[in-house]
Amino acid sequence: MKLQTLVLREIFERKSQLLTSFLAILLGITVIVSIKNITYYSEKAVAREMDSLGANVLVLPKSATLQDYYAADMQGETIPEEYVTQLAMSDLAGLDNLSPKLSVPVELQGKTFTLTGILPKSEFQAKAAWSGAGIFSRPIGCGASVGMMGSDDKKTLARKRVIETLEDNEVLLGADVAAKLGLKEADRLEVLGRPFQVTAVLPQTGTVDDSRVFAHLHVVQDLSNQGPVINAIEVIGCCQEISKGLVEKINRLLPDAKVVTITQIADAQIKINRMMSNLSLMFLVIIVFVGGASIANYMYANVFERRREIGTLMALGAGSGLVLRIFLLKALILGAAGGGGGYVLGTVLAVVLGPKLAGVLVLPMPVLALPAVGISVALALAASYFPARRAARLDPCATFQEV
Amino acid sequence: MTRTLLSLGMVAAALSATGAAFAQSPPGLRPAAASKGMAAIEHAAAGGKYLFVFFWREQNPQTDAMWNVLQPAMGKFGAAAELVAVHVTDPAEKPIVTRFGVDRSPVPLVLALAPNGAITKAFPLKLDEKQLSQAFVSRGTAECLRALQARKLVLLCVQSRSAYVRQVSIQPGVADFAADARFAPATEIVSVDPADPAEASLLRDLQVDPGAVGPTTVLLAPPGSVVGKFVGAVSKEQLVAALQAAQSNPCAGGKCGPGGCGPKR
Amino acid sequence: MLRMENVSKTYRHRGRSVTALDGANAEIARGDFVSIVGPSGSGKSTLLLMLGGMLSPSAGRVLLEGQSIYDLDANGRARLRRRKIGFVFQTFNLVPYLSALENVQVPLFLAGMDEMAQKDRAAALLDRVGLGDRLDHKPSELSVGQQQRVALARMLANDPAVILADEPTGNLDPETSRQVIDFLVDVNAEGRTVVMVTHDPRAAERAKRVLRLDRGSIVSERPGRQARGAA
Numbered sequence: 001m002k003l004q005t006l007v008l009r010e011i012f013e014r015k016s017q018l019l020t021s022f023l024a025i026l027l028g029i030t031v032i033v034s035i036k037n038i039t040y041y042s043e044k045a046v047a048r049e050m051d052s053l054g055a056n057v058l059v060l061p062k063s064a065t066l067q068d069y070y071a072a073d074m075q076g077e078t079i080p081e082e083y084v085t086q087l088a089m090s091d092l093a094g095l096d097n098l099s100p101k102l103s104v105p106v107e108l109q110g111k112t113f114t115l116t117g118i119l120p121k122s123e124f125q126a127k128a129a130w131s132g133a134g135i136f137s138r139p140i141g142c143g144a145s146v147g148m149m150g151s152d153d154k155k156t157l158a159r160k161r162v163i164e165t166l167e168d169n170e171v172l173l174g175a176d177v178a179a180k181l182g183l184k185e186a187d188r189l190e191v192l193g194r195p196f197q198v199t200a201v202l203p204q205t206g207t208v209d210d211s212r213v214f215a216h217l218h219v220v221q222d223l224s225n226q227g228p229v230i231n232a233i234e235v236i237g238c239c240q241e242i243s244k245g246l247v248e249k250i251n252r253l254l255p256d257a258k259v260v261t262i263t264q265i266a267d268a269q270i271k272i273n274r275m276m277s278n279l280s281l282m283f284l285v286i287i288v289f290v291g292g293a294s295i296a297n298y299m300y301a302n303v304f305e306r307r308r309e310i311g312t313l314m315a316l317g318a319g320s321g322l323v324l325r326i327f328l329l330k331a332l333i334l335g336a337a338g339g340g341g342g343y344v345l346g347t348v349l350a351v352v353l354g355p356k357l358a359g360v361l362v363l364p365m366p367v368l369a370l371p372a373v374g375i376s377v378a379l380a381l382a383a384s385y386f387p388a389r390r391a392a393r394l395d396p397c398a399t400f401q402e403v
Numbered sequence: 404m405t406r407t408l409l410s411l412g413m414v415a416a417a418l419s420a421t422g423a424a425f426a427q428s429p430p431g432l433r434p435a436a437a438s439k440g441m442a443a444i445e446h447a448a449a450g451g452k453y454l455f456v457f458f459w460r461e462q463n464p465q466t467d468a469m470w471n472v473l474q475p476a477m478g479k480f481g482a483a484a485e486l487v488a489v490h491v492t493d494p495a496e497k498p499i500v501t502r503f504g505v506d507r508s509p510v511p512l513v514l515a516l517a518p519n520g521a522i523t524k525a526f527p528l529k530l531d532e533k534q535l536s537q538a539f540v541s542r543g544t545a546e547c548l549r550a551l552q553a554r555k556l557v558l559l560c561v562q563s564r565s566a567y568v569r570q571v572s573i574q575p576g577v578a579d580f581a582a583d584a585r586f587a588p589a590t591e592i593v594s595v596d597p598a599d600p601a602e603a604s605l606l607r608d609l610q611v612d613p614g615a616v617g618p619t620t621v622l623l624a625p626p627g628s629v630v631g632k633f634v635g636a637v638s639k640e641q642l643v644a645a646l647q648a649a650q651s652n653p654c655a656g657g658k659c660g661p662g663g664c665g666p667k668r
Numbered sequence: 669m670l671r672m673e674n675v676s677k678t679y680r681h682r683g684r685s686v687t688a689l690d691g692a693n694a695e696i697a698r699g700d701f702v703s704i705v706g707p708s709g710s711g712k713s714t715l716l717l718m719l720g721g722m723l724s725p726s727a728g729r730v731l732l733e734g735q736s737i738y739d740l741d742a743n744g745r746a747r748l749r750r751r752k753i754g755f756v757f758q759t760f761n762l763v764p765y766l767s768a769l770e771n772v773q774v775p776l777f778l779a780g781m782d783e784m785a786q787k788d789r790a791a792a793l794l795d796r797v798g799l800g801d802r803l804d805h806k807p808s809e810l811s812v813g814q815q816q817r818v819a820l821a822r823m824l825a826n827d828p829a830v831i832l833a834d835e836p837t838g839n840l841d842p843e844t845s846r847q848v849i850d851f852l853v854d855v856n857a858e859g860r861t862v863v864m865v866t867h868d869p870r871a872a873e874r875a876k877r878v879l880r881l882d883r884g885s886i887v888s889e890r891p892g893r894q895a896r897g898a899a
Contacts, residue, residue: 001770001777001786013765085508089525122554127504128626130514130525132537132548135627136608228507312761315722316775316822317750319743396722 003322007329014302021291021298022338025376028287029342030349033372035280037350037365038358039273045207045360046269056262057247059083059233064258078102078229079257081217084119087233088128091135092249097236098124102217104224106191113177114212115191117220117230120166171196172214175204191215192223208359237261284375291376292383295334299327299387307394314396327388328381335380339373346372440499443487444516451518453484453539458505458512460491466511469530473513476532483539521549543595544605547623550591554625556646560594561611562618577620579639624649669861670696670719670830675728677714677884688714689725690884696863698829701856703872703892704865706881712865713834715881719863720753720832721745732830750778754828754860758835760819762807768794768818769803775825793821797851813844820851831855833864837871849874853894 011018061077084100102117128135166172171191173183178201183189187198191213204210221228237246242261250259303310310323347364354362440456447454457473459466470488477486489496491505500506503514503522513526515538523545524538540548543559550557558577573592581590595602597613606612611619615634622631622645631645677689688711696702704712717723718730721737722745730737732752737745749755762771772790781789794800797817799810807815816836823831833852837845849871856862856876866872875892 001773001783005770006766006774006777009765009770081507082509085504086527089508089527123504127508127525130522130552131627132515132522132524132540136544136547136605136623136629308761309763312757312763313774313778314746315720315749315755315757315761317746317753317778317826319746321743322778397717 003325003329007326007333010306011330011333017302018298018334021294022334024291024294025287025335025338025380026342026345028283028291029339029372029376030346031283032280032287032375033343033346033368034350034353035276035283036368037347038354038360038362039276039280040365041350041354041360041362042358043269043273045358046266046273057235057237057242057250058260058262058265059087059235059250059254060258060260061231062256062258064232076231078226078231079233079254081119081221081228081230083254083257084124084230084233085127086253087235087250088124089130090253091131092246092253097121099234100217100230101232101234102220102224102226102230103212104220104226106213108177108189108191108213109181111180113174114208115220115223116212116214117217118163118166118214119217120163122165166199166214166216168216168219169196170199170215173198173201174210174212174214175202176210177213189213194219194223287376288379291338292379295331295380295383296387299331299384300390302330303327303387303391303394306391310391310394311396314394320392323394324388324392327384327391331380331384331388332377335377336373338380339376340369342376343369343372438496438498440487440489440496443485444499444520447485447516448518448520450485452482453480453518453523454516455484455486455535455538456499456503456514456516457486457488458491458500458503458508458510458514459488460510465528469511469513469526469528472530472532473535476535480539517545517548519545519549521545521552523548541595541599541601541605543593543599543602546591546593547605548627550593551623551625551627553591554589556586556590556625556630557621557623558590558592558642559609559621559623560592560618561597561606561613561615561621562594563596563598574618574620574637576636576638576640576642580642583639622646669698669700669733670694670863671729671731672715672718673729673731675715675718675725675730677711677718677723678726687884689718691728692881692884692886694879694886696861698861699856699859701853701862701874701876701892701894702864703875703878704863704881705867705869705872705878706887710881711884712881716832716834716863716865719830720755721748750775750826752829754823754826754831756816756819756823756831756833756836758838760807760815760839762815762818762822764807767804767806768799768810768821771807771818772822772825775822779826789825790821793824794818796824797821812839813841813847816840816844816848817851820848824855829860831860831862833862833866835866836864837866837868845871 059079061079063077081100084098087098098119100119103114106113106115163172171189173181173189178184178198181189183198183201185198185201189196189198196215202209202214217230218228220226235250247259247261251257313323347368350362351364354360443454443456455473455477457470459470473486477484489499489505491500491510505512509527511528513530514522515524515526515535517523517540523540524534526534547557547559558581560573560577573594577592580586581592595605597606597611597615597619603613609621609629609632611621611632617635619635620631620633620637620642621629622633622642624630624646628649630649631642633641672692672694675689675692676687678685678687680686690711692711692715694715704715706712714723718725719732721730721732721740724738732748735748737748740748763774766774769787769790772793773786776786776789791800791803794803797820799814799817799821802810802814805814807818810818816839831852836848836852840848845868852862852864853874862875864871864875872878873893876894878890878892879886880888
């Protein structure tokens with residue numbers, strides 16, 4: 001006989017009474033762990049996408065939301081392609097690198113991917129020079145286009161968002177598409193009934209770009225019968241110009257579009273994440289109150305129910321310290337089981353639901369195990385302290401029927 | 404180094420390949436003048452005149468407003484400029500619409516073409532008379548624009564020589580660069596005389612001192628970025644280095660994109 | 669061995685002051701077997717609790733081997749019980765979720781004995797009360813008589829010098845009652861001091877001395893049958 005035996009025997013003997021408290025703490029920790037886990041990976045994904053997205057200004061349809069900026073060009077809302085020309089021809093400085101996009105879902109070998117039309121720079125750069133002599137007086141070094149042409153420039157699309165040239169029969173494949181379809185450079189591929197040649201397989205970026213097929217914008221417009229429209233224009237604007245009000249200027253030029261900076265989008269994402277962490281904080285408060293109250297309530301009931309047993313133990317020579325330890329050990333076990341179980345359940349939930357809810361790959365985070373168990377143990381101990389103390393101070397006379 | 408030079412060569416090749424589409428077509432291949440617009444371009448070019456091409460889709464207040472500014476202005480320009488209106492949905496005008504990509508441009512649109520075929524100004528959706536006069540540019544400007552619109556690099560040589568001797572007096576470094584097989588197809592040399600008052604505004608835009616002793620060379624890349632500016636003698640290596648620097652660092656000071664004003668991480 | 673000096677106990681019940689003990693004096697020698705009898709509410713159990721160090725008197729002293737019990741703190745009294753006192757209750761007070769063996773182990777565990785030794789001693793004690801084949805049975809799986817035998821085994825676990833029994837036969841049939849009293853007589857014969865509160869006159873008669881309590885005072889004292897038989 002050890003203290004543990006005594007406590008565990010009691011727990012298993014009366015486990016149904018313990019169930020409510022256990023579930024309260026288990027579910028609370030589960031929710032907190034899964035929110036934390038998903039939020040962490042979605043933040044990481046946002047940061048990575050932010051980093052891989054070379055653009056810092058987006059021109060979107062008016063009705064587009066900022067909730068998920070990376071899917072912003074996937075919302076089916078469109079703006080006319082002439083906006084690109086209008087931007088290119090404008091005398092706004094720092095607008096050389098434009099990347100208009102139109103995305104449509106396509107099925108290839110029974111798997112769904114995104115076909116994204118992009119406009120090679122060759123097609124609108126000339127129009128940028130239409131702004132006439134004034135172009136020479138623009139600030140030097142603001143998106144100088146020469147630098148945007150790399151040696152194997154097709155692959156730089158992944159990072160720089162802009163491509164120099166793209167023929168009508170060429171496609172670029174995201175890394176995942178190539179891997180899933182087993183395609184490599186120079187292979188042939190039929191998309192929406194039209195033959196294409198794979199010009200390049202883009203390097204892995206860890207973003208949705210990996211599951212995209214890139215083709216010429218005008219080809220995508222034809223294949224999807226959408227006419228000269230686009231979902232979004234990604235712009236690499238100069239910071240200096242952005243701070244000088246580039247966004248407002250674009251807005252004035254294109255009053256029917258929504259112009260946002262990546263910073264705004266990041267802020268929107270940060271707001272969501274802040275909301276999620278507030279939510280998990282709220283859950284924490286709820287489990288502290290509900291879970292704590294439930295545990296305290298259960299413990300008081302347990303002490304009351306066991307007063308004869310406690311009296312017997314005292315008659316047999318148990319000191320108040322031992323009685324206190326019996327109840328606190330029980331709370332510790334309850335907290336550890338609730339926290340550990342909640343961590344496991346929350347992690348499973350996050351890994352399973354993460355891709356569906358947040359569209360990101362979620363991996364288990366062992367680092368959450370300690371706080372999960374810590375919080376629930378601390379809560380269980382705190383909630384049980386007063387009931388346990390009451391037990392320790394119980395009058396051993398309760399053992400006897402007659403006083 | 405070899406890799407970089409190779410890549411620079413590829414840049415030039417890419418420039419020239421796509422440039423062809425925007426360059427003036429050789430005279431023999433010009434489409435039959437079924438297109439009123441194409442015919443007007445030919446006519447103006449032949450007469451050494453500017454041409455304003457007015458593209459419109461439907462008659463509406465915006466179209467009327469632009470037309471009402473444009474037409475009276477033509478009277479003031481007199482013999483210097485011609486005007487043609489092109490209905491973008493007219494099948495006969497397809498060649499000119501396609502050539503300038505007007506089907507995907509905001510319309511109504513006015514394009515100003517210099518006698519050499521360079522577009523010196525585009526006026527989408529609205530215009531005022533003052534802006535119209537900006538379309539008239541110097542010879543040097545028009546030449547630079549034409550080359551840049553053909554997606555070529557421009558070596559602008561500012562030196563006090565008359566135009567007809569420039570072939571013999573061109574700087575050895577500039578000539579070497581233009582003769583390099585990697586850059587030749589996509590490079591054009593333009594010479595201007597700093598003493599020419601017509602070029603004063605170009606030089607001012609490029610911040611070139613017209614009173615400088617000796618030649619100044621400006622390397623321009625499409626669409627109009629100043630890649631390098633060299634006062635005095637310039638070598639081919641200096642020009643290549645400037646191109647390379649612009650290529651590796653699109654934003655001087657690294658102020659674009661993430662890490663610039665993108666979210667800090 | 670045990671001594672009560674002018675012990676009184678008053679407590680308030682529904683706003684009225686109730687006197688449970690009123691200046692009781694008693695002297696119980698080592699090896700004595702005392703039954704305490706009296707009507708309900710006469711203070712029998714209060715007296716037993718006081719002897720066990722579980723209820724402090726309002727006045728007077730209780731001494732065990734010359735030591736004033738209530739001069740010790742609560743944990744000190746718990747230690748005293750652990751070492752010297754064995755309890756038996758009318759309702760046996762076995763821990764319901766522990767097996768017979770484990771119930772007997774409890775006082776041994778409280779005394780800090782290691783686990784293997786606990787088991788050996790508990791098994792030997794259960795064997796002594798005739799439950800050697802019921803070690804792993806829970807109280808609910810045992811008959812009433814068997815449960816009281818487990819309680820008796822537990823009572824002896826720490827080899828106490830004093831045994832305090834509160835109506836040990838109250839819930840038992842006559843045959844089982846007789847066995848329990850026999851057992852108490854046996855342990856008394858081993859030299860242990862036994863104090864037993866009982867309603868059962870026949871059980872009371874088996875003691876060496878019978879104290880009669882009425883309204884908180886010891887009203888009479890006479891020798892029991894055991895003493896008479898011996899005399």
